[in-house]
Amino acid sequence: MNSPAPKSRDMLGRTDTVSLKEALRLLRQHLPACPAETITLEITEALGWICAENVLSPENLPPYPRSTMDGFAVSAADTFGASENLPAYLEVTGDVPMGQFPEHGPGPGACYHIATGGILPPGTDAVVMLEHTVAVDEQMIEVMQPVASGANVIGTGEDIIENEILLHRGHRIRPQDIGLLAGVGLEMIVVFRRVRVGIISTGDEIVPHDRVPPPGKIRDMNSVALAGMVRENNGRPTFYGIAADNEQSLTAMMLEAKSANDIVLLSGSSSVGARDIGEKVLEKLGQPGIIFHGVAIKPGKPVIMASADDTLLFGLPGHPVSAAVAFNLFVRPAIISLSGVTDDGLPQYPTIKAKLMRNINSASGRTDYVRVQIIINDNALPEAHPILGKSGALSTMVKAHGIIEIEEKIQGIKEGETVEVELFD
Amino acid sequence: MNSPAPKSRDMLGRTDTVSLKEALRLLRQHLPACPAETITLEITEALGWICAENVLSPENLPPYPRSTMDGFAVSAADTFGASENLPAYLEVTGDVPMGQFPEHGPGPGACYHIATGGILPPGTDAVVMLEHTVAVDEQMIEVMQPVASGANVIGTGEDIIENEILLHRGHRIRPQDIGLLAGVGLEMIVVFRRVRVGIISTGDEIVPHDRVPPPGKIRDMNSVALAGMVRENNGRPTFYGIAADNEQSLTAMMLEAKSANDIVLLSGSSSVGARDIGEKVLEKLGQPGIIFHGVAIKPGKPVIMASADDTLLFGLPGHPVSAAVAFNLFVRPAIISLSGVTDDGLPQYPTIKAKLMRNINSASGRTDYVRVQIIINDNALPEAHPILGKSGALSTMVKAHGIIEIEEKIQGIKEGETVEVELFD
Numbered sequence: 031m032n033s034p035a036p037k038s039r040d041m042l043g044r045t046d047t048v049s050l051k052e053a054l055r056l057l058r059q060h061l062p063a064c065p066a067e068t069i070t071l072e073i074t075e076a077l078g079w080i081c082a083e084n085v086l087s088p089e090n091l092p093p094y095p096r097s098t099m100d101g102f103a104v105s106a107a108d109t110f111g112a113s114e115n116l117p118a119y120l121e122v123t124g125d126v127p128m129g130q131f132p133e134h135g136p137g138p139g140a141c142y143h144i145a146t147g148g149i150l151p152p153g154t155d156a157v158v159m160l161e162h163t164v165a166v167d168e169q170m171i172e173v174m175q176p177v178a179s180g181a182n183v184i185g186t187g188e189d190i191i192e193n194e195i196l197l198h199r200g201h202r203i204r205p206q207d208i209g210l211l212a213g214v215g216l217e218m219i220v221v222f223r224r225v226r227v228g229i230i231s232t233g234d235e236i237v238p239h240d241r242v243p244p245p246g247k248i249r250d251m252n253s254v255a256l257a258g259m260v261r262e263n264n265g266r267p268t269f270y271g272i273a274a275d276n277e278q279s280l281t282a283m284m285l286e287a288k289s290a291n292d293i294v295l296l297s298g299s300s301s302v303g304a305r306d307i308g309e310k311v312l313e314k315l316g317q318p319g320i321i322f323h324g325v326a327i328k329p330g331k332p333v334i335m336a337s338a339d340d341t342l343l344f345g346l347p348g349h350p351v352s353a354a355v356a357f358n359l360f361v362r363p364a365i366i367s368l369s370g371v372t373d374d375g376l377p378q379y380p381t382i383k384a385k386l387m388r389n390i391n392s393a394s395g396r397t398d399y400v401r402v403q404i405i406i407n408d409n410a411l412p413e414a415h416p417i418l419g420k421s422g423a424l425s426t427m428v429k430a431h432g433i434i435e436i437e438e439k440i441q442g443i444k445e446g447e448t449v450e451v452e453l454f455d
Numbered sequence: 456m457n458s459p460a461p462k463s464r465d466m467l468g469r470t471d472t473v474s475l476k477e478a479l480r481l482l483r484q485h486l487p488a489c490p491a492e493t494i495t496l497e498i499t500e501a502l503g504w505i506c507a508e509n510v511l512s513p514e515n516l517p518p519y520p521r522s523t524m525d526g527f528a529v530s531a532a533d534t535f536g537a538s539e540n541l542p543a544y545l546e547v548t549g550d551v552p553m554g555q556f557p558e559h560g561p562g563p564g565a566c567y568h569i570a571t572g573g574i575l576p577p578g579t580d581a582v583v584m585l586e587h588t589v590a591v592d593e594q595m596i597e598v599m600q601p602v603a604s605g606a607n608v609i610g611t612g613e614d615i616i617e618n619e620i621l622l623h624r625g626h627r628i629r630p631q632d633i634g635l636l637a638g639v640g641l642e643m644i645v646v647f648r649r650v651r652v653g654i655i656s657t658g659d660e661i662v663p664h665d666r667v668p669p670p671g672k673i674r675d676m677n678s679v680a681l682a683g684m685v686r687e688n689n690g691r692p693t694f695y696g697i698a699a700d701n702e703q704s705l706t707a708m709m710l711e712a713k714s715a716n717d718i719v720l721l722s723g724s725s726s727v728g729a730r731d732i733g734e735k736v737l738e739k740l741g742q743p744g745i746i747f748h749g750v751a752i753k754p755g756k757p758v759i760m761a762s763a764d765d766t767l768l769f770g771l772p773g774h775p776v777s778a779a780v781a782f783n784l785f786v787r788p789a790i791i792s793l794s795g796v797t798d799d800g801l802p803q804y805p806t807i808k809a810k811l812m813r814n815i816n817s818a819s820g821r822t823d824y825v826r827v828q829i830i831i832n833d834n835a836l837p838e839a840h841p842i843l844g845k846s847g848a849l850s851t852m853v854k855a856h857g858i859i860e861i862e863e864k865i866q867g868i869k870e871g872e873t874v875e876v877e878l879f880d
Contacts, residue, residue, distance in 0.1 A: 077683050091850075092673060098774070098847045128700070128729075129660035131671035146773060147660050149671055189848040196853065204879055205687055206852040209680025209775060212664035213673070213849060235554035235572050239637035246556035246574055248517060248638070255634025258502050262630055275553070304553075348571055349523070350634060375831035376856060376878055380802040406800035422523045423614040424638060425516075427631040428621065431801060453801055454629055 047324035047331060049438060050359070050397045056321050057360055062340040064370035065292060067223045073211045076203045078264060079221035080370045085197040087214045090187035094131070095150040097157045099182040102141040102171060103148070106156040106179040117164070117172035126151055141171070150183060157182035190214060200372030222370040224266040227361075228287030228294040229253045231272040232280065232304045233348065238272065251424060252298040252353050256346070259357050262455055265293075265365045275304045280311050288315060288341045292368050295361065296334075296345045297353065305332075308345050312336040315343065326396045326438070329421035330355040351421035355399045355433075380453045382432070384414035390434075391442040401430035402451055414451055430454070472749035472756060474863060475784070475822045481746050482785055487765040489795035490717060492648045498636045501628045503689060504646035505795045510622040512639045515612035519556070520575040524607040527566040527588060527596065528579040531604040542589070542597035551576055566596070575608060582607035615639060625797030647795040649691040652786075653712030653719040654678050656697040657705065657729045658773065663697065676849060677723045677778050681771070684782050687880055690718075690790045700729045705736050713740060713766045717793050720786065721759075723773045730757075733770050737761040740768065751821045751863070754846035755780040767793075776846035780824045780858075805878045807857070809839035815859075816867040826855035827876055839876055855879070 048056070068082040097103065103126060112118035121140040126132050126148040135153030136142045142151050150157070156177040164172045190196060190210065197207055203219070211219060231253045239249040253269055260267040270287050273280040287294045296308050313319045316338025323334045323345075329352035334345030342364055346353040366373075384404055392398040402414040414434065419426035432453040436443060443449060473481070493507040522528065528551060537543035546565040551557050551573040560578030561567045567576050575582075581602040589597040615621060615635065622632055628644070636644060656678045664674040678694055685692040695712050698705040712719045721733050738744045741763025748759045748770075754777035759770030767789055771778040791798075809829055817823040827839040839859065844851035857878040861868060868874060 074679060074682065077686055093668075094671075096673075096847070098845055128658065129672050147658065147673075184845050184847045188845070189850045196850075204853075205680045205683025206775075206779060206849060206879075208683045209676040210849045210853050212679040213676035215664070215667065215674060217665055233553065233572060239640070240642055242640065243518075246519075247554050248521075248572075249640060251634040251638035254499060254637040255630045257499065258630025258633045261502055350631070354631060374829075374856070375837075376829060377805040377807055380805050382802055404799075404801060412800075420523055420609050420613070422521070422609045424631055424635045425614045425621075428629075428635050431799070454631075 103154040228291035350424040653716035775849040
């Protein structure tokens with residue numbers, strides 16, 4: 031039997047909580063550099079990956095001046111002063127064939143018929159739109175408006191100039207980026223490898239989720255949810271299994287996970303014994319050991335962050351909602367930072383303003399996270415209904431559309447106030 | 456040689472544009488039902504997929520009442536009236552072993568030591584937190600506060616009750632959903648298959664992006680960017696190649712794509728000839744044919760929407776920026792609707808309020824889309840810098856962080872005004 035009611039503060043390790051702000055400062059301070067390893071991908075497979083180097087264009091785009099309109103390739107000078115009352119008359123002496131390089135131009139006072147995408151023939155420098163002309167006969171048009179040199183033309187290199195930086199190191203690759211890479215003939219791109227996240231479950235009361243639990247045990251759901259969160263943030267999760275509640279076996283499993291990952295998550299150590307062991311192992315796995323243990327947030331308070339020889343280690347709370355909140359606050363930014371992506375400061379998640387539908391209390395000095403369900407109202411602010419329910423009940427996260435943060439200084443929010451909800455992905 | 460300057464309005468097909476609102480109404484009216492085909496996935500592979508049926512829980516979660524705190528399992532009645540001045544004294548007669556079903560309970564006036572996650576022993580109905588007790592000796596504690604029945608306990612089925620709907624048909628699967636499925640022992644889930652989108656490029660001036668273009672030709676970049684946009688919206692793109700500029704070969708390729716896809720995108724038909732052929736083929740491929748051709752938007756105006764026997768067909772503009780705008784306005788909602796996801800009305804993309812850094816003009820009666828670069832300012836509204844550049848220049852989309860919509864009724868926005876920017880993914 032354990033000794034009852036020990037007053038030991040160490041056992042719970044929850045007394046010396048740090049503020050959220052301080053915890054985030056410590057996280058930033060201990061973030062290792064982005065792993066240097068890169069992989070080379072075909073551009074069509076590169077969506078969402080992070081450029082590991084600046085990408086320079088090997089050529090001009092377009093390689094020749096091209097028409098951006100259907101109309102007539104002209105020398106702009108031939109249209110100067112043209113108007114509806116006094117149109118310029120131009121002879122149509124040819125067609126620009128699509129997809130071919132025009133060897134000859136129309137010459138002064140003449141023009142070629144040209145389609146969008148056609149290459150400007152020699153001696154022409156602008157395109158008169160079809161709509162601004164009138165056909166006199168098969169060989170002659172009236173031009174009703176003057177055009178400036180370069181009008182309705184995309185010039186050589188106007189999209190991209192040779193050796194211009196197309197994409198910067200740290201850029202997350204989007205569909206338009208892939209299109210541009212294709213346009214200049216780049217078939218492969220060097221990207222940072224995925225951030226590797228090892229996941230270990232603890233607790234004598236849990237069994238793998240694909241096994242039928244014997245009486246008294248329950249299925250491991252945290253590791254499965256955490257793997258999904260890692261994937262959602264473009265990390266690569268690896269599950270190492272459920273560690274037995276003893277220091278030796280947990281240490282062995284942690285060392286294995288640490289050697290192959292950038293981040294290791296210790297999940298679900300909710301029993302006192304497992305938590306004690308988890309804390310010991312996190313402290314002793316390498317330098318500097320535990321960085322904080324307990325943060326003034328609710329839920330998520332018992333979160334541990336440690337670092338061992340440049341691998342980040344997190345001990346996440348056993349309650350599934352607490353684990354999710356701690357993941358979003360600490361693990362998500364760590365994965366994003368280690369991914370090598372440049373932080374452009376832009377919001378990453380959709381948010382919505384909504385009207386709070388009941389009072390929420392919050393202790394001062396603690397940052398609270400409240401799950402809410404959103405109901406959309408036509409012609410009115412959407413409603414945010416706080417979801418009551420224990421942080422051990424994952425169903426409350428399933429029923430929720432998003433989460434409200436109540437800052438440390440605020441002692442609660444009244445029904446009817448407008449709140450900002452961060453929506454789940 | 457083509458006849459010069461034909462006044463034919465049909466050739467351009469751009470005269471009878473419909474408003475954006477009307478185009479979206481027509482789109483909604485012609486959206487086919489979500490394809491009925493489903494696939495069955497392991498839950499750990501189901502992130503982001505759409506539930507094809509309501510998922511019921513096969514069991515209660517938790518299956519037994521469990522402690523949510525470290526402390527002592529008690530009969531709540533034994534603590535009534537307890538206070539710091541007049542504590543309740545309880546004998547500690549045992550431990551709840553983690554992961555085992557407690558056969559016996561402590562009996563009246565006594566309690567068991569219990570850890571978070573432990574199962575409540577018979578005869579107990581609440582847990583007193585460790586922090587609210589003082590150890591008298593090894594066998595006795597003082598309880599300083601009364602607890603109500605159910606306190607610090609998650610009851611049988613309190614997370615999920617047997618036969619409760621866990622996830623609704625049309626729900627997009629998130630990490631917490633996977634966790635909950637794991638918790639109740641569901642290993643597989645039935646989801647709608649991906650929306651299939653065929654892509655065909657047209658234009659005698661383009662070559663496949665992985666080939667070196669001969670003089671006069673350029674690489675196909677639109678189809679590559681469009682494939683990325685399809686993927687980003689969880690569709691499955693298939694590229695059918697570049698159709699020769701004649702009706703027969705385009706018809707054959709379109710029929711092949713139509714038979715295997717929910718949506719077919721005809722990309723880059725920028726030359727008059729290709730456009731004419733594209734329009735003819737879209738009209739004749741099946742009923743009802745072309746639904747609209749030309750929308751009062753800029754860029755993106757020459758977009759065509761057609762429908763043939765429940766396959767949606769889009770003729771997208773040849774300019775890459777125009778193609779992207781038309782995709783986001785029409786193809787993206789079509790993919791989302793066909794995916795089977797329930798529209799909960801919540802915003803899907805992050806947005807940011809920013810200060811417009813130069814005047815933008817816009818014609819009344821037309822909805823304009825302006826690419827902007829965002830510069831984050833500490834302590835001030837972020838700056839939105841409109842990106843000048845032709846809609847043929849894809850690099851302008853690469854430099855942009857997002858896009859501003861200028862509604863039909865608005866004739867421009869002045870420098871210094873606050874705008875809402877929809878950020879790219």
